[in-house]
Amino acid sequence: MKSKIIIKSIIFFIILGTIFYCFNKFNLYEHIKEIFSSPENFKGFVIRQGALAPIVFFLIQIGQVIISPIPGNLTALAGGALFGGISASLLSSSGIILGSLIAFYLARTFGKPLAVKFVGQSIFNKYSKVFSGKSCLSLFILFLLPFFPDDALCFLAGLSNINFRLFLILTIFGRLPNIVFASLIGSGMISFSLITWIIIGVLSAILLFLMFRYKSKIENWLYNRLGFE
Structure with a gap:
């Protein structure tokens, strides 16, 4: 070792x-x-x-x-x-x-x-x-968002x-x-056109809301189901 x-x-x-x-x-x-x-x-x-x-x-x-x-x-x-x-x-x-x-x-x-x-x-x-604490989802979200x-x-x-x-x-x-x-x-x-950017922005906002809303559940699943420490 x-x-x-x-x-x-x-x-x-x-x-x-x-x-x-x-x-x-x-x-x-x-x-x-x-x-x-x-x-x-x-x-x-x-x-x-x-x-x-x-x-x-x-x-x-x-x-x-x-x-x-x-x-x-x-x-x-x-x-x-x-x-x-x-x-x-x-x-x-x-x-x-x-x-x-x-x-x-x-x-x-x-x-x-x-x-x-x-x-x-x-x-x-x-x-x-x-x-x-458990921080994997927070890091993932910050990676996804620009300007961090x-x-x-x-x-x-x-x-x-x-x-x-x-x-x-x-x-x-x-x-x-x-x-x-x-x-x-x-x-x-x-x-992309302006409309497409707006749609992408709205969908991204919805996704981020759901990720923050169920942050604890998602992180518990990642740590327990996938065997991460």
Whole structure:
């Protein structure tokens, strides 16, 4: 058991080290404010990487979860314009999910001091109460809704009673819809009229009401029926 933990830790830090090495290689740290100052600058930077553009974009999607310079949905939107809806969906989804798992693992391994350092004290104080008691449905709802700090929530989830398997499920089903949706919109593959947006908004509001209304029952079912701790 101990040897497995050591092996996993070695693999994890090799992956993390590779990511940070690539960030340094492509000078992302030096130009990060300029790169993310506008969608045009971001797209221009990625395009200038030539054949390596998909790899650089993938690494950015991993890194932005951890260092959070810009919301992942916005980079996914730009990715759709750069690579097309399908390719951008795959690159953004895999990058953001991997980044989310890394953030969760870092907080779970190194605890509150590291989590606070990454997310900031104000964000920690504001959202840590979300993870009191059974919190899987609350996290899922926040993942689904726009304009919440999804990346910071990954660190906070690492400090909660949510186990890795459940967090992976919540991340896939909570974060993927927004990522894919943004990629497809950015590519121009889908577009909605005002009426359609209104209908989507109303249906979303009804769904959220039902989820909050029966929150305890749904969470009890997830924890007891599916065997989560």
